Amino acid sequence: MQSYPLANIDLAALKHNFARVKQLAPDSCIMSVIKANAYGHGYVQVAKALMDTDAFAVARLSEGVLLRDAGIDHPIVLLEGVISAEELQTASEYSLSIVFHNLTQIEWLVAAQLKEPLKFSWLMVETGMHRLGLPIEHVNNALDALTQSSNILGDVGLMSHFANADVVNEARNQSQLDKLSLCAKKDTPISMANSGAILSFPDSHGDWVRPGVMLYGASPFDDQLASDLDLQPVMQLSSKLIAIQQLEAGDQVGYGGDWHASKAIRIGVVSIGYGDGYSRQLSNIGQVAINNKMATVLGRISMDMITIDLSTVDNAAIGDEVILWGGAAVAVEDVAQQANTIPYELLCQVSERVKRVYQNG
Ligand SMILES: *Cc1c(COP(=O)(O)O)cnc(C)c1O
Numbered sequence: 001m002q003s004y005p006l007a008n009i010d011l012a013a014l015k016h017n018f019a020r021v022k023q024l025a026p027d028s029c030i031m032s033v034i035k036a037n038a039y040g041h042g043y044v045q046v047a048k049a050l051m052d053t054d055a056f057a058v059a060r061l062s063e064g065v066l067l068r069d070a071g072i073d074h075p076i077v078l079l080e081g082v083i084s085a086e087e088l089q090t091a092s093e094y095s096l097s098i099v100f101h102n103l104t105q106i107e108w109l110v111a112a113q114l115k116e117p118l119k120f121s122w123l124m125v126e127t128g129m130h131r132l133g134l135p136i137e138h139v140n141n142a143l144d145a146l147t148q149s150s151n152i153l154g155d156v157g158l159m160s161h162f163a164n165a166d167v168v169n170e171a172r173n174q175s176q177l178d179k180l181s182l183c184a185k186k187d188t189p190i191s192m193a194n195s196g197a198i199l200s201f202p203d204s205h206g207d208w209v210r211p212g213v214m215l216y217g218a219s220p221f222d223d224q225l226a227s228d229l230d231l232q233p234v235m236q237l238s239s240k241l242i243a244i245q246q247l248e249a250g251d252q253v254g255y256g257g258d259w260h261a262s263k264a265i266r267i268g269v270v271s272i273g274y275g276d277g278y279s280r281q282l283s284n285i286g287q288v289a290i291n292n293k294m295a296t297v298l299g300r301i302s303m304d305m306i307t308i309d310l311s312t313v314d315n316a317a318i319g320d321e322v323i324l325w326g327g328a329a330v331a332v333e334d335v336a337q338q339a340n341t342i343p344y345e346l347l348c349q350v351s352e353r354v355k356r357v358y359q360n361g
Contacts, residue, residue: 003237003355004239004240004271004355005237005239005271005272005276005324005354006238006239006351006354006355006356006357007040007041007235007236007315007350007351007355007356007357007359008103008235008236008238008326008357008359009035009041009042009045009046009234009235009356009357009359010232010233010234010235010236010359010360011049011234011358011359011360011361012359012360013217013232013233013234013360014041014049014050014215014216014217014234014320014336015026015049015050015230015266016231016232017211017214017215017216017217017231017232017234018030018032018052018053018211018215020104020229020230020231021198021209021211021214021215024198024199024202025198025202025205025209028052028193028205028206028207028208029054029055029070029208029209030054030055030205030208030209030211031053031054031055031056031077031191031208031210032050032053032055032056032057032208032211032215033056033057033058033064033194033211033212033320034046034047034050034057034058034067034081035057035058035059035079035212036059036348037348038216039045039212039213039215039216039344039347040235040347040348040349040350041216041234041235041347041356042067042336042356042358043063043066043067043070044066044067044070044072044112045356045358045361046065046215047070047072047074047159047212048072048361049361050215051074053074054074054075054208055074055075055077055097055120055208056072056074056075056076056077057075057076057077057079057210058076058078058079058349059078059079059080059280060078061078061082061087061090061091061096062082062092063078064076064078064091064094064096065090065096067093068095068096070295075097075119075120076095076096076097077096077098077099077120077122078091078097078099079097079098079099080099080101080132081098081099081100081101081102081124081294082098082105082108083107084108085108085111085112086216088105088108088112088114089112089114089115090097091118091153092112092114092115092116092117092118093115094115095116095119097118097119097120097121097122098121098122098339099121099122099123099124099159100121100122100123100124100142100146100156101124101132101133101134101228102132102134103134103138103142104147104198104358105285106142106146107147109145109149109151109152110145110149112151113151114151117150117151117152117153118151118152118153119153119154120154120157120183121127121146121154121155121156121157122156122157122158122159122191123139123146123156123157123158123159124140124159124160124161125139125158125159125160125174125179125180126160127160127176127177127179127180128163128172128175128176128179129160129162129176131161132161133160134163136179136183139158139183140183143156143158148217148292155187155188155189155310156206157188157189157190157191158180158183158184158188158189158190158191159191159192160176160179160180160191161192161194162176162192162193162194162196162197162204163176164195165193165194165195165196165200165201165220166196166220166221166222167196168200168201168221169200173197173201173204174203174204176192177192177201177203177204180192182194183293187190189206189207189208190206190207190208191206191207191208191209191210192204192205192206193205193206193208193209193210193339193343194209194211194220195211195212195213195214195215195220196220196221197209198211198294199220199221199229200221211268212344213343213344213347214231215234216233216234216235216347217231217232217233217234217235218231218233218332218333218343218344218347219226219231219333219343222333222337222342224332225334226331233325233326233327233331233332234326235325235326235332235347235350236323236325236326236327237242237268237278237322237323237325237326237350237354238274238322238323238324238326239271239272239276239317239321239322239324239325240270240271240307240319240320240321240322241268241270241290241316241317241318241320241321241322242267242269242271242275242318243266243268243269243318243346244264244266244267244269244310244316244317244318245266245267245268245269245307246264247261247263247264247266247267248261248264249261249262249263249264252299252300253267253298253299253307254298254299255299255300255302256258256300256315257297257299258283258284258299258300258337259284259299259300259307262319265309265311266310266311267282267298267307267308267309267310267315268290268295268307268308268310268313268316268322269305269306269307269308270305270306270307270322271304271305271309272287272304272305272306272322272324273301273302273303273304273305273306274302275300275303275304275351275353275355276304276350276353277346277349277350277351277354278301278306279301279339279341279345279346279349280300280301280326281338281339281340281341282296282297282301282306282335282338282339283299283300283301284297284298284299284300285297285338286301286306286324286335286338286339286357287330287334287335287338288306288308288318288322288323288324288330289322289323289329289330290308290310290313290316290321290322290323291313291315291316291320292329293312293313293325294312294329294330295308295309295310295312295322296308296309297309308322312340317330325346325348332347
């Protein structure tokens with residue numbers, strides 16, 4: 001059965017982008033970030049396409065468990081750590097690695113009797129973002145407590161996260177990096193760089209880089225496209241034209257009727273809406289590609305449908321493919337700007353109803 005809307009996932013593009021990370025950070029190990037369903041691309045298929053990575057990272061325990069249950073054997077780091085002593089036990093049973101970011105987690109660790117000691121553990125340091133992490137003055141004691149615990153095997157690395165990695169040459173990035181570097185002893189592994197820093201701040205690469213959005217072929221910078229960075233879009237989101245309407249001057253379109261025809265016009269109805277993750281912010285402004293031409297969204301985005309102006313597309317017919325983003329036609333970065341958001345959000349929002357189809361696996 002042919003299903004639509006479709007998210008076509010190009011695994012060759014994913015591998016190209018992974019190779020770009022290696023090329024940009026040749027001396028660092030790679031922790032590929034596949035949280036939030038691999039930014040909407042599918043946890044397991046993405047993990048299986050990235051077997052050359054040194055480790056994976058997700059946000060939460062449930063995501064790590066899902067990957068282990070799917071047979072992924074790599075180190076898997078929980079970027080948010082655990083939220084209870086029970087979660088800590090489960091993490092150890094599933095051989096998941098933990099980012100410790102508060103003292104409570106360290107107390108659970110010290111008091112626990114884990115069946116298996118944790119490997120490849122990290123301590124999150126607060127360097128300027130004020131989201132997760134221990135203040136610098138607590139770092140030494142916390143590192144000692146962790147490394148002396150029999151529940152931990154091997155090194156504990158130091159991690160921090162940039163608040164402004166999307167801003168190139170930003171002084172606050174250097175200041176965050178300096179703070180982290182000051183805490184590190186000679187052999188302590190360091191991890192700081194996400195996509196923005198991998199692409200624009202080589203000094204920050206350290207021992208482990210943590211690419212997310214660039215793996216999926218989207219730019220973290222609001223003034224550059226993936227193509228400017230030699231990244232290839234991995235997802236193409238498409239659907240089908242399911243109806244064509246001939247309107248007369250004055251006719252209204254969609255909920256609220258906030259668009260109306262000023263002259264006779266042909267419009268098309270496409271089977272995709274906010275229930276699929278096509279943002280309602282794109283009402284009246286989204287741009288889609290159909291038959292190699294661009295068409296503008298008219299009226300409000302509905303849950304399952306959008307309406308588009310076909311006056312630029314004479315040959316449009318029911319059943320034609322409509323591209324919402326991805327591929328050469330429509331950059332997800334441009335769609336994100338129209339929707340007043342970032343590519344990350346659009347990609348993550350693609351809902352379960354959209355079938356993922358994998359190419360070049
Ligand atoms: C999500 C996340 C990343 C990846 O960030 P990108 O900007 O997508 O590359 C890296 N590190 C941490 C701690 C994260 O939460």
